[in-house]
Every structure is written in C-alpha cells, then in structure tokens.
Amino acid sequence: SQTIHQWPATLVQPVGSPLSLECTVEGTSNPNLYWYRQAAGRGLQLLFYSVGIGQISSEVPQNLSASRPQDRQFILSSKKLLLSDSGFYLCAWSVFGTREQFFGPGTRLTVL
Amino acid sequence: TQLLEQSPQFLSIQEGENLTVYCNSSSVFSSLQWYRQEPGEGPVLLVTVVTGGEVKKLKRLTFQFGDARKDSSLHITAAQPGDTGLYLCAGGGSNYKLTFGKGTLLTVNP
Numbered sequence: 001s002q003t004i005h006q007w008p009a010t011l012v013q014p015v016g017s018p019l020s021l022e023c024t025v026e027g028t029s030n031p032n033l034y035w036y037r038q039a040a041g042r043g044l045q046l047l048f049y050s051v052g053i054g055q056i057s058s059e060v061p062q063n064l065s066a067s068r069p070q071d072r073q074f075i076l077s078s079k080k081l082l083l084s085d086s087g088f089y090l091c092a093w094s095v096f097g098t099r100e101q102f103f104g105p106g107t108r109l110t111v112l
Numbered sequence: 113t114q115l116l117e118q119s120p121q122f123l124s125i126q127e128g129e130n131l132t133v134y135c136n137s138s139s140v141f142s143s144l145q146w147y148r149q150e151p152g153e154g155p156v157l158l159v160t161v162v163t164g165g166e167v168k169k170l171k172r173l174t175f176q177f178g179d180a181r182k183d184s185s186l187h188i189t190a191a192q193p194g195d196t197g198l199y200l201c202a203g204g205g206s207n208y209k210l211t212f213g214k215g216t217l218l219t220v221n222p
Contacts, residue, residue, distance in 0.1 A: 032208050042198075042214045042215055043200070043212050043213060043214035043215055044155075044200070044202075044212040046209060046210075049208065049209060051208065059209075090154050090155075092154075094208065097208075098208075099142075099143050099145070099160075099204035099208060099210060100145060100157060100160055101145075101157070101202075101210060102157060103147075103154030103155050103156070104154050105153060105154050106152070106153065106154050108152070
C-alpha cells in the first residue's frame with residue numbers, strides 16, 4: 001500500500017531563517033506531487049505541483065521554492081522566511097494521470 | 113479562475129440530527145471530491161464523483177454530483193460525534209490540479 005510522509009511535524013523558525021520541508025511517498029512510482037498551504041484550518045492553497053523529476057510548476061509567486069530531486073521526494077524551501085509564511089503545509093500525491101489526491105500528515109510552521 | 117463555494121461555513125448540531133452541506137460553482141468540473149479533515153491532520157479522501165447526477169453512499173454519508181457538474185452536496189444521516197471535522201470539496205478540471213472550497217466546519221455535539 002502507498003504511504004506519504006512529511007517531516008518535521010512542527011517547526012518554529014525565526015524571521016529570515018531558511019526552510020526545508022520534506023515529503024516522501026512509498027509504494028508507488030512516478031506520482032504527481034503537490035505542496036499546499038492551509039491557513040487557519042480552512043481552504044487549501046496550491047503552491048507547487050510536479051509531474052516528474054525536476055519538473056516544478058509554481059502556482060503563486062512567493063517566498064518559497066520547490067524541488068523534486070528523486071521520483072518520490074518533494075522538498076519545499078525558502079532562503080529567508082517571512083512572518084506570512086506561517087501556516088499548515090500539506091504534501092499530497094496522486095497517481096499520474098488521475099485527480100484523486102492523497103495527503104500527508106502536514107507540517108505546522110510558525111515563523112516568529 | 114474556477115471557484116468553489118461551500119455552505120454553510122460552520123455547522124453545529126446535536127448527535128442524531130441529519131444535515132446537508134453544499135458545494136457550488138459557476139464552472140463545470142470533470143470530477144468532484146469530498147475530503148474530511150480533523151484538526152492537525154491532513155485531509156482524507158471520502159469519495160470521488162465524475163458523472164452528472166451521480167449519487168454515492170458511504171455508510172451514513174450520501175454524496176451527489178449535480179446534473180450540470182457544477183455543484184455537489186453531502187448529506188449525513190443521524191450524525192455522530194465522530195463525524196466532527198472540516199469537510200472540503202475539490203473540483204478537478206482539465207489538468208491534474210484540484211480547486212478546493214474553503215470547507216464546512218461541522219461539530220456534532222453528544
């Protein structure tokens with residue numbers, strides 16, 4: 001069966017510090033991968049998605065970047081965090097060519 | 113830009129009551145999914161509907177996709193405290209991305 005992991009689960013970082021969040025998927029090959037941000041426990045905002053290694057599409061201009069160094073690894077990064085980067089970050093995967101997405105447990109990021 | 117509006121935003125009911133939440137758009141979607149999310153966790157997929165007029169049942173939950181594939185509803189019969197959570201609908205278009213509504217936060221009181 002497929003599983004998706006995210007770490008860390010929680011993170012408190014000062015303004016101006018770098019960020020690296022990691023997401024890995026097991027039990028499937030060539031998945032589509034997604035990064036979302038959720039504010040205040042409400043709707044999900046798509047940040048990035050990837051249909052293959054090295055292929056990243058950005059949905060919202062911002063302080064963040066994403067990379068996919070391996071087939072089942074997706075990384076969300078920032079060089080300098082802003083207060084507005086605080087939120088709940090979710091990684092998701094889907095079978096290539098389908099629309100059903102399966103979410104990881106999330107990372108709660110607080111920027112102080 | 114495709115938008116999905118969910119209503120109501122908040123719903124608090126007593127155990128045993130029935131309820132319906134709605135997901136509406138002016139855009140046509142090729143598929144629509146419902147997720148439930150508990151605090152501090154990722155959303156969990158409940159169902160996918162793809163055909164206009166389609167009805168799917170999952171125990172006490174009934175999902176319907178509108179005939180024109182622009183709207184959907186979720187009906188819960190005899191709600192239980194375990195049904196408490198944020199219910200999100202998401203519409204799929206011509207690519208692999210989903211458009212999410214802002215959700216309905218349901219509280220079922222014992």
